[in-house]
Structure formats: structure tokens, C-alpha cells
Amino acid sequence: MIKPNRLAVLIAGAFPCLLSAAEVTLDSVVVSGSRVEHSSFDLPAAVDVVDAERIGAGQARVNVSEALAAVPGITVQNRQNYAQDLQISSRGFGARSAFGVRGIRLVADGIPASMPDGQGQAATFNLDRAERIEVMRGPMSSIYGNHAGGVIQLFTPDGKGAPSVETSLAAGSDGAWKADVSAQGEAGGVGYVLDTSRFSTDGYRQHSAATRDQSMAKLTFRPSEDGKLTLLANTFSQDAQDPLGQTWDAYRADPRSVAANALLYNTRKRIEHTQGGIAYEHRFGEQTIHLSAYAGERSVIQYQSIPRAVQLDNTGHSGGIIDFDRSFAGVSGRWSGRFGLADGQLTTTVGFDYEQSTDDRRGYENFIGTTLGVKGTLRRNEEDRVASFDQYAQAEWQGERWTFTGGLRHSRVAFRVDDAYLANGDDSGRVDYSKTTPTLAALYRLTPTVNLYASASRGFEAPTFNEMFYSSGGGSFNFGLKPSTSTHFEAGLKAYVGDDSRLDVALFEIRTEDELVVKESDNGRTAYQNAGRTLRQGIEIAVDSRWAANFTSRLAYTYLDAHYEQGFSYTTSSGATKVVEAGKSLPGVAAHALFGELAWKHPASGFHAAVEGIARSKVEVEDSNVDRAAPAYAIANLRFGVDRQYGSLKLRGFLRFDNLFDRQYVGSVVVGDGNKRYYEAAPGATWLAGVSARYSF
Template identity: 55%
Template sequence: MPRRLSLLPALLCVPLAAADTGLLLEPTVVSGSRSEAAGFDLPFSVDSLDRRQISEGQPGINASEVLQRVPGLVVQNRQNYAQDLQISSRGFGSRATFGVRGIKLIADGIPASTPDGQGQAATFDLDTAERIEVLRGPMATLYGSNAGGVIQLFSRDGEGPPKLSAGTAFGSDGLRKERLSAEGGTGRVGFIVDSSRLDTDGYRDHSAARREQNFAKLSLEPDDDSRLALIYSDLNQQSDDPLGLSWDAYRADPRSVAPVALQFDTRKSIDHRQLGLNYERHIGDARLQATLYAGTRRVVQYQSIPSAPQAAPGHSGGVIDFDRELHGGSLRWLQPVDALPGEFEWVIGLDYDVSEDDRQGYENFVGSQLGVKGRLRRDEIDTVTSLDPYIQANWRLGDWTLQAGLRHNRVEAEVDDHFLANGDDSGSRAYRKNTPAIGVMYAFTPELHGYVSAGKGFETPTMTELAYSPGTGGFNLGLDPSTSTQYEIGLKARLGEGTRLNAALFQIRTDDELVVASAQGGRTTYQNAARTLRQGFELGIDSQWNEHWSTSLAYTRLDATYDDDFVSNGRAVEKGNHLPGVPGTALYGELAWRPRDGIASAIEGLYRSKVYVEDSNQARAAPGYAVFNWRTRLEQNLGNWTFGQTLRIDNLFDRDYIGSVIVADGNGRYYEPAPGRNWYAGADIAYHF
């Protein structure tokens, strides 16, 4: 019988483990408990996305392709590679104007977020992903500060006879992607090497990008009791930045670009390299797990700040230029205890992470020439360090399951100012907080489980938010972390042989919420000015109706409001105003059809309600929208060869809508338009030795 294969992102054919069994009702996860367990048996909200969901009919370019099917998450593709995806989890992270903030990103045990909570989803290599786990709610706080949610990617190990794969893809707006890979494994050794290149002109004017990614993994089993993995990844990206649009500019031409983006040739380049090591050893019934990593990141970004504001003595210019060195590791001991009834395991661990930026700022003009590197205006070393011990207990006793843990968070931010012409802005601030969390589950029947969980959260300011003090410039030593208290109650059910249901109600109260104090002259300052209340409901239903048809649904209702009056950017914000960047309702649905081996097709639907763009709720909200997408995948096997074709059409009905917003933009350019009808087509080939 020919071996059945399915397309991975960017056209790699791989074995589809779940295809023969249909819906996997009890996916195994490690997020939350830190030990392998069925997600159905854990007292918190956690989802696992398998290889087929990540890859089948997907371009494999952005994590938004697959994460939108997780309730509680709002993932928006900005159509701007210079600023990355916009991701929020139950409202955490919705304020991020670039990258991912307030959500812990992890790839193969290695943080993709810096200790201050700023992360880049672009570093995720979807082409080699085995699964993605998404943890939400109180138990996420056991992953440290700035963990309003946790998104973990796990790459696959090389297995089986060696295989070579190649693919090419084309799409709307000049999109093109090429990919080449090799993988295999025998006995105690496995390998995978993957390289890809993406080019696009971008949907909007001045939004072209080129992205090159490389990934390599060597998996070893030195003996029966240990496993070792060496992982290398790099990302090299150059992208134009079209900035946001005002409402009038969007209505006139969604593809347009702010004129200042062209005047200053706004753009960004990233060169990221990272090497990591994972080691696990069984010592009796216990396990020792260790991770070490180190890397570098070079970023140069040209902004559109006008020349006049840069004349201020404390201004840092319109060009960001930094070299980052990052390193760290984790050590964890998992110990079963047979002396207690039931199944008891305690986990004790220590996480250590350091990010050091050699950061310069330059004027973005020389005389009348704009968009070039001018005089030095900032020169400093920014260092963020975290050292967090934690302890957890996992206990299953009859129909009861208990998960509890305590983490001591210590995050220190330090600035060593070398540019003394405008005074010494050096300073440091240490943040400390104990964050407990607990979850209890009861099995009413083998097919119906209910749980409650609660925890404390801790969110420090990022170095970007600490960079300026209101009115004076310099390091904002007075900025405090926000703290949250979270509660969750949920049900997990298996309905018949082919349906899984997860439902959760949650409430989050936050003190000292970080909000914008002012945004002018290219400089944004922040303040602790508000309490917030977030209440919501999540529902996820996955069904395999028969061997040919399956459906998925993810629904989120979130009411996120301020609990205090305050002033932001010169505007009064009243108690009861909605948090910006958070849709009240989000819905994803999918109907998939697999009539026989080698054919798969699906219709996807996505709905988002309106989104406020700033704290006063006075500026025009981005309207709600609904879009539909279609995808299909064909495969043919001929001896040792496998051929595949993919076709995807997004926004089938050519809807005109705002895909994401830039919260509290000081220039009123809040809106980032999404493409109209667009397509993607690819072909791939694989040879099995």
C-alpha cells in the first residue's frame, strides 16, 4: 500500500499521522502541567494543533493561518512584515503596536520572547512544526512574567528512511516561496534540515518583503535513558513599512501608503540566529530536563519621525539600530511520588534568561535628504534579566485531578547610557512577584469533566515602554508592572465517538494596567493609570462526522472594559470604556471534506466584531467583518516519488475590511487594511530513499 503523505507549510510532504484515525479526541500536551498528559484530563484551557491542521492547504508563512482556530486567541495579519503579527489572548497583548507583547512564545523549549515580554512570531518555523500548543488562563502565569497566554511550537524529529523534498509556490501581489529540505532517521539518530525563501510585493504600496529562514535539528538517543536535541534556526528579513492609514485614506484607497512612509522610506531589517540544546534523562522514575540556548539579533529600522521633533535635546532620533545578544537556560526535575495515593508528581525548576541590546539611535535625515542615517542621538546598553524558580504539583486521585504551582518572578531592567550630551539617562529597576496558580478537575463521567482554576498574573513594562518618562525623557523608573487576578470555570466533553467540546467562562481583574500617557513627535510614553475587567466565554467544538467529513468551531465572547477614569494622550477615558484592539466577538468555523486518499478540501469562515482603536473610544472603530476562504490539496504517489498540488483562495467574496489596528497611534493612522480576494498556488515533490 503506498505511503500516504500530506503537505507541510511551504510544500513539504510528510507522513500524516492523524489521517488514518480521524479526529484525535485526546491530544497529548505538556503545556501547563509540564508533563505529558491528555488535554482532556487537565484543569485548564489548552489546545493542541497537529501537523495536519498546521499544514494542510496552508501557505506556511504566518502563524495566523492556524492559530485563528483556537478560541480565546485573536490573531491578525497586519500585512506588514516590518511589524509582525498581532496576537492577543483573552485581551493580553492587544495593545502591542509591533511584535507580540504579553504572551509567552516558546519554540522547542527555547523562549521566542525576551524577558521583558516582547516576542516575534516570525521566528516560528512552521515548515518543520510537529504541533503547536496554546495555553490560556490562570495556569499560564506559571510560565513567568508577561505570560497572559503561552504559545509553544514543537518541531518534529527526523524519522524513517531519508527523504528529499522541494517545492515552489506563487500567489497574489507577487508572492513567491521556494523551499528545499532533507530529513530522516534510523535507530538513535534523526536529522532534519530545511531552508526557505519568501518574496512578496505586499498587498499595500511600500510593503514588499523578503524573508529567508533556515532550520536544522539533530536528535540523538545516547542510551535507553536519555535524549538530546541540537537545534539551529535563523531568520533574515528585509521589509518595507507602509505604516497605518487614517480612516479617510483607507476609504479612498486601501492599498495606499502614508506619504511620510515614502518620504522617509520606512523599512526594517532583521538578522536573527539562534542555537539551542535540549536534554532529558530518566533517573529511576524521575526525569531531569535541561535547555541551553544562545543567539544574536540585529535590527535596523527607519521610522517616519519628522525632522523638527528630533531637535529636542532628549530625542533619540528616527533610526533604531541595535545588536542583541541573548542567552539562557532552564533546569527542571520531575519526580513521581509512589507513597501518596493516586498518581502524584511534583516538578521543581529554574528559568534564566538574559537579553542585552547594544542600542543606538540616529537621526533619519542628513540635511534635506530623508530616510538615511544621520547624527547619533542615542547610545546605550539595555539589559533585561530574569531568574525565576518555580514548583508545581500534579495529582490525580480517582475522579479528581489537581494542578497547583508557585513561581517567584524576578525581572531586572537596566540602561547604561553612553550618550551623555543630553545628560545621563542610566537607571535600573527590578520587579519581583510571586504568582500562584491552582486548578481542580472532577470527572463527572469518563466523557464529561468539569474544572475550576485561579491564579495571579504579573506583567512588567517592556524596554520600549520604559524608554521615556512623560515630559522629561529618560528612563521611566516610575513605571510599575500590572498585576492580575484570574478565574476560570470550564467543561470538557466527548460527545459520541467523534466530537470533542471545550467550554470556559473566565474573569480577569487587572490593577495598574499599562496605557499610553502621550504619543507625539515619534515618542510614546506610558503610565499606570487604570484597572480593567475582562469577562468572557470560549467554546471549541471539533467533530469527525465520518471518514470523509469534519467540522471545527471556535467562538470567543470577550467584554473588556476599564474600571477607572483616567487621561490618555490628552483624552478623557471614562470607566466602562472598551479596551482598544479587542473584538467583543470572534468566530472561526471550518467544514473539511476528504473523499479519498490524496484529496482534501475545506471552507473556512472567520468573523470579528468591531474593534476600538484608542482608549477614549472616540475615534472611529474598525468595523466588524466576515470573510470566507477555500483550500484544497491533491497528492499522487508513484513509487518512491510523491507529488502534491495546493490551491487556496482567501476572502472569496472580495470583502473590503480592516484586518488589524495600530492601537493609540499618535498620528491617527490606526487602520491596517486586509487584502481583497487573493490566491496561493503551489506544487511540490518528494523522493523517499
């Protein structure tokens, strides 16, 4: 074994530039991982911070895909379908989700945007007021509970200082526009941040128009010198047409086209979402107590394209319309303390999370007589409940050279179904899952500018209600699904290169048992099963640099080998059996992903410009890897902007061009679609322009 001192000499000889003094200006303060403020450079985990400048860098601030394109290990695909939300995956987890976010924990200002079963919606993130987004992958994310791939947390600032108001307007291709009005400041000791916006688009593809209204309010004040109280409220309302996926031939012939059924049944989705929360934090010297609670309601009605004949012929079918009203709530508490121990500092955290969600779920036929796309006969009526209760403890000891971190979390997720539609039998039932997941990590400060770390953990991912709704052969709830479990290993290097660059490298391996995969997909109904073992291995590299003449750059690369180690079989919509052999790639996952950006700013005039490049390798669309994969692609984007200050008035403007060379490519895929409509086309060359004005009183 090479001793640490000898290893330092070897690295110093190979990379002498790593030993020069570096200012900590390329570092960020994060709370992900340790749950207390922490330098990202000294955290033994792969974690990236996307700041407000990048979130709003010539963007409409509508989709989180705009902000996370530069994060290695994370793939955020815009489906060009607001009825199905973004497709977000972390090290391959979540790539299978047909809608919403699966396998990644979403949190906004401490309030989960993921439900207790693990399904989440990134669309509820308010990007207009975002101060930063923290993205953590790998073993350390298991301390956040029932998921496997990572954690994405959004934070908004506290209102402070003199009052200010801001308004912005952006417009671009395909009839897209967005207007936003906000105010922030502090009055009478109460900080406030208020924001409301409307977004509308005709959509790139036919039948993909959408309108979204979003508002938020955040109030903060200090009832005592050591206490802080925060009140949060958010609303989200959206109407969106659903263009569905495309077959390969339809995509090649006309990427803007839609399947005939989308028009016949007028596929669409309406969402109403409201939530509020309260958090209190109190410091007692080096100890802190944090308590929070939240509650909300979500209503969804979705018109699917399930053929009329299928619903009439199958008495077990639940109809072509999904209609549910959800109420959800949760409470959490944690205590953190810092103590001196053995010439170092020990930070400990103990806490709990309780979350529950109840759906009043109904299903209707999507026809009346020969009229399609209207609410017809009731075919489903039930109450679906899911609750989770987790307890966790973690500790970090930090010395002069070494940092050791350990954590333990116990998760229990309970599902219950009370069926009130008995014409096709009683589908009531319940199932509980529980798991204890440990985490261990160590970091060694090789030099003042080089940190090495290693970490390991166990992961736990329970089935979601969406994966339990159907069993094979036309049956209803599949209570026989097991949670998937995973073992994560990661090793990494974080280094400052000279005074103006930072390098982050992470190597990882993830072994999963009982991976959830499609067993049968037929006319809108998908049944799942547990497959055998899968293996994910890869490397993530990120380099941030500042150059002469006010140039900056970022490079982010991901290599991911994700494949099945055991074979399995499943049934297609035509009744055929497909065999998936060991060694086949997991669908929805690109082996290579690259992001590059070169930006320039002229401080005197406020003018800035940047060129971006994005490249991804091919993506398999189903488990057997037989059907045509979505091809590899590479695109270039260009943006310009200017920021000017005139006394109390700050003006901004930008102009953005995406896909400069008008490449036709598949932006995302619908994994395992039974109708072979796997492909979702990305736009060709598009433009977006925006202006904003902020006045401080």
C-alpha cells in the first residue's frame, strides 16, 4: 500500500500545478450531504452547485433542464411535452420513468417535491427566484431516504434590505412567451419574497401547447436573536396537450408530427397544485434545532389515448381518463451539534421525516357513444394512501488531514388501497416496505489544494404507486413487487489547479438487486416486475476555469456503463415474449454525455456572450436493445446579453439561439412503450429573447 505522504510526492511530481496556492473562490457552500453548511470542496461526495447566474443565463427559467445541462452524472431531457414533465436521471436512475421524476429526491426550500412513494414533479420548482440548486449523486444521497440516484435541492433567498420590484418578459420560437413580476425586501423586521409568472407556448410539435401559472411567497423573521421562522406558499397551475411519443418512421418523416390517437382522443392534462410550509430554526451556541411542517393539495385530470374498443372489451380496464385529488403533508425535525474531539471537530445530526399522501382516485372511459376525448362512464374509484416514516443519524469528524463521515437511516414506506369500485372485484390491499441504509465516507487532504475521498452506502428504492397500479394479464394492483436495493461505491478527487481552475473527478460503481423493469405494456397499461442484478459503472469529470481577458469555461463529461447482469423476459402488447439477455444496456441511458461552455464578459459595458456545446451518445429505447436506439447527437447554442445599472434601476436583456445548425435529433425517449412510440423529437433551430427591469427603493 502506498503511504499518504509518498502518494503526495507522486502526485506533486505528476501535477505540480495542483500544489500552487489557490483562493477558495471556486468553492461553494452547500447543505446537501451534511445537512449543515459545508464547503463543497471538503465534502466527500459528488455535489455540484448551480448558482442564480447560471440558472438565469439567457434562459426563460421554465424548465430545470435549462439549469442542469452542465452538471455531470445528471441527464435532464425536455420531452417537449409539458403533460409528462421532464425526464431526469442520475447515474441512470430515473431514466425509465414515463412521466415525472423517479429515483431522485426533489426538495424545494426544505419541502419535498417528491411524494412518499418516490415519484416527484420538477415542474413545481420556481426557477425565477432560485438562489441556487444543489445536485448530489452517489452514496451520500442515501441519507435522504427512499430513492437511489441522488438529491436535487432548490433554495430561494430570504428577503432582505431595501425593497425592490422586478419584472421580466421573454418570447421566442413556437409562440413561447413568459412574463414574471416579483418583489423582495424587508419591512418591520419581516423579510419577504413574492413572485408570480405566466408561461405559454404553442409547442414545437403538433398538439403540444401548454399554459402555466406559478406563484410563490416566502416570509422570514427572527422572533429572537438565535431563532428564525420561515413561512412558504406555492401555487402551480398548468393546462397542457399531450403529443405522445412517435414511431421511428413518423419521427423521421416529420419530427413535429403526432400519433393519430393523440388527436382522436384529444390527449391532455390539467394540474392544480397548492402547498404551504413553516420552518423554525433555533441555535443554542454550537447546537441547532430545526423543525418544519408542510401540507398541500394536488388535482390532476388526464385524458389518455387508450382505444375505445380496448376499454369495452376488457372489464378489468380502468378507463382512459385519470382523475385524482391528492392531499399530502409532512413533518420533520433534526438536531445538530458541533463538539471538539481528539484535536478535531465532531458534527452530529439526528432527525426524522414523516410524510403521507392520500389520493381520491377515479378512472373514466374517454368516450360517450362515438364521441371521443370526453369523460364517460366511471370505471375506477378508490382511495390510495402512502406514508413514510424515517429516522436518521449521521456524524462527521474533521481533523487537520482526515474527515470521516458515517450515517444510518431507517425507512418504512406503507401503501394501502381501499377499492370502492367492485364491478371487477375488490382490489383493496396493503403492503409495507422497510430498510436500514448505512453510509460511510472518508476524505484525505493530500495538499491544501488536493482532496481525495471514498464513500460507500446501501440504497433503497420502493415501488411507486404508478408501478403498482397494474399487474400482468389485465389484473389490477401488483402488491407483489419488491423494492430494489443497491450498493454504491465512489472514489473521487477535488483539486484547485493554479489560482483559476477547479477539477472534480468521481469514479463510481453501483450494484442493484431487484431492479424494477417493464413486464408488460399494452395500450396505456404498464405492468412491472423485479429483474435480477444490474451494474452501473462510470466516471464524472468537471473542470471550471477562469482565463485572461474575462473568459471563463466549464467542461462536464460523464461516462456511464449501465447493463443487466442477469437476463429476464417480458410480454409485449402483441402477446409476444421478449428475452433480455445478460449484458444488454439499460434503456434511457447514454453511455457518453459532454457539455462545454466558453463565456466572455466585458465588465465596463456589461455585455456578455457564451457558446455552448452538448453531445450525447445513442440511447436504447427498450430492454432487449432490439428496436432502433435513439441516435447520438451534438448541438451548439449561442447566447448574448447585457446588464446595465442606472442608479436604482437595473436593466437586463438577452438573446439566445439553440441548436444553431438545425440538427434533427431525439431529445428524449419513452422507455418500453408498447406501441413503439419511443421517440420524442427535440426542436430544430430556435431563438429566445428577453428583457427585465429591477428598481430598488
